[in-house]
Amino acid sequence: MILKPTRRGVAVAAALGALALAVPESAHAAPQAASALKWGACPASSDAPHGTYCSTLKVPLDYTKPNGRKITLTLSIAGLANAERTLVVNPGGPGESGIALAKMVWGSLPQNVSEKYNVVSFDPRGVGASTPVSCGDTAKLIKHPASSYAPANPLQEKKRRVVARRVAERCQVKSGALLPYITTENAARDMDRIRAALGRTKLDYLGYSYGSRLGATYATLFPQRTGRMILDSVMDPTATSYAAQFQQNPALQKRAQQFFTWIAKYDSTYHMGTTETEVSAAWQATRKKLAAHPAGGRAGSTELDDLLASAMYTNMEWPSLAEMVADYRRGDASALLNATDQLAFGGVNPSQLAYNCVDDAWPRDWNTWHKDTVASAAEAPLFAWMNTWYSAPCAYWKTAPVKPVKIGSTKVPPVLLLQAADDPATPLAGARRMREALTGSRLVVADSGNHGQYLFDTNDCMDAHGNRYLLTGKLPAEDTTCKGVAAPTP
Incomplete structure (x- = not known):
């Protein structure tokens, strides 16, 4: 999945901070027994919240040369030192830091689950406090207001292609020795090293978004070591990353229409129309005005497009974005800026x-990219070119791609899949394909569009399925559904 720099790997950012801070410090202890890891203070530069313990683990850069160069993984832990089990978690991305997630997840579990599990997360290879990749200083390549995502002419398209090529070149210069080994397969092998270092015979795992691909890859490589596994907001195991972005586009467009319909319900608050069509027209008029006269000289239509895309991941963000645009239309651009x-x-x-x-x-x-994007834009005009430009450096990447692990086999144990019906980032069709690939697994679908269900969507039904599975290891008898959480009121 092609998540954007303006978004989190899972749509939990708004909810997680308060939940994490609610965890009493007395509940935490740095585990030392039955583990090869030494837990202590987290790096000052990391995202780890106060009360989280960290450790480091050396793993091979290249698993075909296990005695060769080593890189460092930084892990975090939260929970009871003597917990019966350990839940390893990943927030998605790919490329998102996981250091903060351990405490967030543990603090969100009900007491009967948090007493049974402590929670470990980590910055995957190439990320943050683990041995990171770098593309150097690219800030000057991205200016605000940015040019329109949808190019008006070949020259505009060429300028964006030049930026994409420069990004790829700088990444190669800064991290060329690391790039061939920053893969999902290697990250999955790293997780098996983490499992072993924790002294666990099996890996219990919770992965959101891209984390579902990482978890499914682990289960395929190490089926005999796979324990209880929850994959939330599930990626399509049959789609390449290139194909996945075009699957996202219509799903994002549908979600935007749902957002506009929601705004129309509150015309007395936002004054943008009483129907989805009227709100859509008002939104386009706002984009046009910002394109011609960027607010504050830096907030144009492209910046508004980025904010819209980010808000599609969770309806918790809808009121703030709608209010921001309504304020701008009334003459106050401070929140937008x-x-x-x-x-x-x-x-x-x-x-x-x-x-x-x-x-x-x-x-x-590039002709392939152009043709496919034009076709996608006919169905998803708000998002097609945006998605293409975010991933465009891959057209010029210097490191050769690897052959990905084909997910699934008869040896993979069944797992629990949680999914929103209208998820814009990981569409439902992909979750169903994962269900087919992981024989015997169960898929629970919520009637909503929020990306990231378990623990962070305040959906008691979805949480109950996750809690029951972690406590007992028992899956639902069959695929089932849950009622979704309604969008908030202004």
Whole structure:
């Protein structure tokens, strides 16, 4: 999945901070027994919240040369030192830091589950506090207001292609020795080293979004060591990263239409129309005005497009974005400018590109990209070109792609799959294909569109399925559904 630099790997950012801070410090202890890991203070530069313990683990850069160069993984842990089991978690991305997630997940588990599990997360290879990849200073390549995603002419398209090529070149210069080994297969092998270092015979695992691909890859490589596994917001195991972005586009467009319909319900608050069609027209008029006259000289239509895409991942963000646009239409651009300034800190995500560009083969002929994007834009005009430009450096990547692991076999034990019906980043059709690949697994679908269900969507039904499975190891008797969580009111 091609998640953007402006988004988190899972749509949990708004909910997680408060949940993590609610965990009493007395509940935490640095585990030392039955583990080869030494737990202590986390790196000051990491995202780890106060009260989280960290450790490091050396793993082979190249698993075909296990005695060769080693790289460092940084892990975090939260929970009870003497817990019966350990739940390893991944937030998605690819390329997202996981250091903060251990405490967030453990603090969100019900007491009967948190007493049974401590939670371990980690920055995957190439990411953050683990041995990271870098593309150097790319900030000057991304200016605000940015040019339109949808090129008006061949010259505009060429300019964006030049930026994509420069990003790929800088990544190669800064991290060329690492890039061939920043793959999902290697990250899965790293997880088996983590399992062994924790002293566990099997890996219990929770993976969101891209984390579902990582978990399914682990289960395929190490079926005999796979324990209880929850894959949430599930990627299509049959689609390449290139194909996945075109699967996302219509799903994102549908989600935007749901957002506009929601705004129409509150016309007395936002004053953008009483129907989805009227709100869509008002949104386009706002884009056109920002394109002609960027707010504050830096917030244009492209910045608004980025904010819209980010808000599609969870309806928790809908009120703030709608209010931001309504304020701008009333003459107050302060909130829009503040959000744009936060976007400016995003820029290029080197680790995300490293995984995406090497995990699968990408077309090298730009004519293929252009043709496919034009066709997608007819169905998803708000998102097609955006998705293409975020992944465009892969067209010029210097490191050759690897052959990905074909997910699934008769040896893989059944796992629990959790999914939203209208998830814009990992569409439902892909989750169903994962269900077919992992024989005997069970798929639970919530009637909503929020990306990231277990623990962070306040959906009691979905949480109950996850909690029951972690406690007992028993899957539902058959695939089933849950009622989705309604969008918030203004």
